[in-house]
Amino acid sequence: MSAIAAPGRTPGSSIVPRIVIYGLLVFFALIYLIPFFVMLVTSLKTMPEIQHGNMLALPKAPTLDPWVRAWGEACVGLTCEGIHGYFWNSIKMVVPAVAISTFLGALNGYVLTKWRFKGHKLVFGLMLFACFIPFQAVLLPMATVLGEFGQFGKFLTNTTGFTFGFGNPTVNLVFVHVVYGLGFTTLFFRNYYEAFPTELVKAAMVDGASFFQIFRRVLLPNSLPIIVVTVIYQFTNIWNDFLFASAYAGSGDVMPMTVALNNVVNTSTGVVEYNVNMAAAMIAAMPTLLVYILAGRYFVRGLMAGAVKG
Amino acid sequence: MALSTHIHQELLPVRSSAPTKSMRARMQDALPKLVLAPSFAITLIFVYGFILWTIYLSFTNSKAFPKYVLTDARAYQRLWRWTFESDPPSSWYTSITNMGIFGVLYIAICLGLGLLIAILLDQKIRGEGVLRPIYLYPMALSFIVTGVAWKWFLDPGLGLEQTLHQWGWTSFHFDWIKNKDFVIYTVVIAGVWQASGFVMAMFLAGLRGIDSEIVKASQIDGASTFQLYRRIIIPLLRPVFLSALIVLAHMAIKSYDLVVALTSGGPGGSAWLPSNFMYEYTFKRNEMAVGSASAVIMLATISAIIVPYLYSELREKSR
Numbered sequence: 001m002s003a004i005a006a007p008g009r010t011p012g013s014s015i016v017p018r019i020v021i022y023g024l025l026v027f028f029a030l031i032y033l034i035p036f037f038v039m040l041v042t043s044l045k046t047m048p049e050i051q052h053g054n055m056l057a058l059p060k061a062p063t064l065d066p067w068v069r070a071w072g073e074a075c076v077g078l079t080c081e082g083i084h085g086y087f088w089n090s091i092k093m094v095v096p097a098v099a100i101s102t103f104l105g106a107l108n109g110y111v112l113t114k115w116r117f118k119g120h121k122l123v124f125g126l127m128l129f130a131c132f133i134p135f136q137a138v139l140l141p142m143a144t145v146l147g148e149f150g151q152f153g154k155f156l157t158n159t160t161g162f163t164f165g166f167g168n169p170t171v172n173l174v175f176v177h178v179v180y181g182l183g184f185t186t187l188f189f190r191n192y193y194e195a196f197p198t199e200l201v202k203a204a205m206v207d208g209a210s211f212f213q214i215f216r217r218v219l220l221p222n223s224l225p226i227i228v229v230t231v232i233y234q235f236t237n238i239w240n241d242f243l244f245a246s247a248y249a250g251s252g253d254v255m256p257m258t259v260a261l262n263n264v265v266n267t268s269t270g271v272v273e274y275n276v277n278m279a280a281a282m283i284a285a286m287p288t289l290l291v292y293i294l295a296g297r298y299f300v301r302g303l304m305a306g307a308v309k310g
Numbered sequence: 311m312a313l314s315t316h317i318h319q320e321l322l323p324v325r326s327s328a329p330t331k332s333m334r335a336r337m338q339d340a341l342p343k344l345v346l347a348p349s350f351a352i353t354l355i356f357v358y359g360f361i362l363w364t365i366y367l368s369f370t371n372s373k374a375f376p377k378y379v380l381t382d383a384r385a386y387q388r389l390w391r392w393t394f395e396s397d398p399p400s401s402w403y404t405s406i407t408n409m410g411i412f413g414v415l416y417i418a419i420c421l422g423l424g425l426l427i428a429i430l431l432d433q434k435i436r437g438e439g440v441l442r443p444i445y446l447y448p449m450a451l452s453f454i455v456t457g458v459a460w461k462w463f464l465d466p467g468l469g470l471e472q473t474l475h476q477w478g479w480t481s482f483h484f485d486w487i488k489n490k491d492f493v494i495y496t497v498v499i500a501g502v503w504q505a506s507g508f509v510m511a512m513f514l515a516g517l518r519g520i521d522s523e524i525v526k527a528s529q530i531d532g533a534s535t536f537q538l539y540r541r542i543i544i545p546l547l548r549p550v551f552l553s554a555l556i557v558l559a560h561m562a563i564k565s566y567d568l569v570v571a572l573t574s575g576g577p578g579g580s581a582w583l584p585s586n587f588m589y590e591y592t593f594k595r596n597e598m599a600v601g602s603a604s605a606v607i608m609l610a611t612i613s614a615i616i617v618p619y620l621y622s623e624l625r626e627k628s629r
Contacts, residue, residue: 018433025430028423029444035459035503036447038469042462055463055473108349115342123350125624130357132616134564136588136605138360140367140598144376179356182349211341240452242567243585247593258454262571265458274462281458285451292450296443299450300511 043067043278050274066275070283074276076255076263083280085253086260090239093170093256097177098234104178105185105230106223110215112186113193114201124190131183135243138180146172146248169249173256176248177238184237185230188305192226193219225298232295233302236288257284361609364602372598385603401579402604405587408494412583413562415498416505420558421551423502424509429539431510432517442514445507453504457571460500461487490580493573497565497581500572505561509554516550517543556619563612584608 038055044062045053053060072082112124153167165171196219204214245256255263261284265277292299371381392400399407427445431438448456463469466485474482486492520543528542566585573581575590582590584604592601 021430021433021435025427025435025441028427029441032444032448032503032507035456035463038463039459050468054476055469104349107345111342111346117343121624123346125620126358127350127353128620128624129616130353132560132612132620133357133361134585134605134608134612136566136585137364137609138357139589139605140376140592140602141360141363142356179352182353186349211338211345236450240454242452242454242570243589246570247589258452258567261458262454265461265571266574274468277458278462281455285455288450288452289447292443292447296446300446303449303508304512304515 039278039281043070043275043282045275047271047273047275066273066279067283069273070264070276070279074264074273074280075267076260077251077267079253083257083260083264083283086255086257087283089170089249089254089260090257093173093177094235094238097174097181097238098231100174101178101181101185101234102227102230104182105187106189106220106227107215108182108186109189109191109193110219112190113196114198114214114219115211124186127183127186129183130180131187135180139243139247142176143247146176169254172248173244176244177234177241180244181234181237185234188226188230188233188302189223191305192223196222228295228298229302229305232291232299233305235291236299236302239288364609365606368599368602368606370599372602374596374598376598385599388600389603389607401582401590402584402587404580405582405584405604408497408581409563409583411494412498412501412565413559415495416501416562417555417558419498419502420506420509421554423506424554425513425544425547427506427510428513428517431514442511445510447507448504449508451504453565453567454571456500456504457568457573460496460503461572464496464499487573488577490577493576493581497569497572497583500568501562501565504568505558509558512550512554512557513547516547520546552619556615559615560612563608 034056041057041059042050042055043066044059044064046061046063046065049060070082071084071087073080074082076083076086108127112120149172150167153163153165156166157163200218201214204218209217240258241256242258242262245259246262249255250259261280264280366378366380367376368385369380369383370377371379371384389402392402393406396403431442435441464484464487466472466483466488471482471484487496524542524546525538528538533541564585565583566589569575569581569583569586575581575586579586579590585608588601588604588608590601591597591604
């Protein structure tokens with residue numbers, strides 16, 4: 001597998017370099033693990049133990065109490081109802097945003113590879129560049145437009161009794177994440193379908209299959225790996241987003257998890273409960289970490305696809 | 311690649327060569343474009359339109375609310391003055407100085423560490439499957455979680471300093487996170503921790519892609535391991551260096567959350583990056599024009615890095 005010859009691989013070479021190599025690797029692994037380890041053990045300790053004990057020590061009597069309190073009682077700003085509501089806010093935002101952006105990305109990738117038209121490269125290039133812009137460059141106009149959506153929602157409420165989602169912060173964030181995630185999802189599917197045999201598409205066309213039939217019967221059944229990659233990539237990105245969340249849903253009970261976590265940690269009312277803070281951070285990290293543990297291979301593929309290939 | 315383009319060129323004339331097509335057939339022809347159109351329109355409006363909007367605002371006198379009367383480049387002049395004639399240092403000066411320090415160190419350390427670990431991992435390591443995910447997991451965490459974890463770890467009263475004191479090294483002193491001159495280096499530490507595993511993965515993929523014949527040949531020529539890496543392998547990894555550099559540079563310029571979560575901006579805003587400056591000035595200090603101008607400068611910087619890269623990548627693919 002490995003292409004690079006290592007000194008240790010040739011028989012008869014010294015064992016010392018091997019020890020150094022393993023030693024370094026384990027040393028680095030420990031460094032990478034320590035912050036997480038500290039966060040985990042702190043979240044399982046009582047406050048007196050934190051104040052008098054060692055940060056790296058295992059909890060003497062592990063308790064899940066900080067987790068329970070983080071979930072149900074922690075103070076976010078002035079309200080002390082725990083983070084569970086914000087956790088659900090994030091779920092409600094992430095699921096539709098991932099589904100919509102992935103679906104649109106698949107369609108775009110299909111058109112951009114199998115139904116090419118003049119200028120397809122320019123279209124793709126423009127969508128691709130959108131992935132890399134600093135979102136500060138669109139933050140303020142989007143805030144203005146979302147404000148207008150809110151006004152329109154009020155108007156709709158007055159006339160019809162429903163807002164139809166206009167002005168709802170969760171809907172706003174779904175919209176924002178779909179808009180600024182499209183470039184990535186399109187990139188993933190385009191590069192994947194690029195390698196998909198066009199002969200199959202052509203054969204289906206000869207058989208009289210329509211545009212959507214080909215997509216549904218020929219492309220989609222073969223797209224599972226890239227769907228998984230895209231879903232994981234989008235899920236991680238959107239769950240972890242802080243900039244949009246704080247700009248468009250930065251206060252009140254509509255905050256997503258990341259904003260709420262930042263507020264929990266910076267809430268200065270009463271004694272700072274480090275164990276509860278760490279438990280809240282663990283809960284916020286849990287969904288993406290779980291995905292990483294269960295499907296790390298696809299996660300890495302997504303990162304690489306988003307990074308290396310344009 | 312070449313094959314697929316050929317087939318398309320074959321297909322297209324067939325579909326468009328019948329001018330007497332029925333309405334339905336014409337619909338079928340337009341369908342792919344219609345499917346792509348919403349996404350493309352969204353991109354044009356909400357990315358490019360909004361960028362123009364931001365540029366426009368940067369040339370107005372907008373304060374707490376957007377104003378649409380063009381003034382002049384006043385916002386840029388203020389940023390310019392704050393860069394070169396600021397005494398005491400302005401927050402813009404701090405932001406761009408921090409950007410320089412953070413950008414250089416973050417990119418250099420991530421590249422160095424990533425390459426080192428990748429090379430170490432590529433020595434037929436037993437347990438690679440266990441080790442590799444450990445270096446990469448921080449990439450799955452949100453910057454906010456990373457910030458919270460490191461804030462705790464670097465806190466003089468609770469974290470590393472306290473721990474070493476308890477172990478008997480009482481003279482150990484490490485309060486960078488509370489020190490306005492050093493706080494930006496804590497952002498580097500946390501940033502490197504988060505991204506270096508990703509760079510490692512990129513280098514590892516690059517190493518695994520190197521033709522083993524080349525390596526064997528140079529070994530037969532009697533090259534030492536060190537020479538092998540220095541002269542042959544690392545030069546072969548140049549494309550990976552370029553990709554990693556681009557990715558890291560754009561991540562560095564976009565960094566925002568980490569500063570907020572780790573330092574809350576640092577003492578007196580001493581940990582700000584341009585992204586934090588933009589956010590604060592636009593949404594909290596009622597200086598929209600100045601905030602927009604700073605966003606435009608960020609965008610211009612990223613564009614200078616990304617556009618040539620994307621252009622060459624797309625170019626290459628067409629060949």
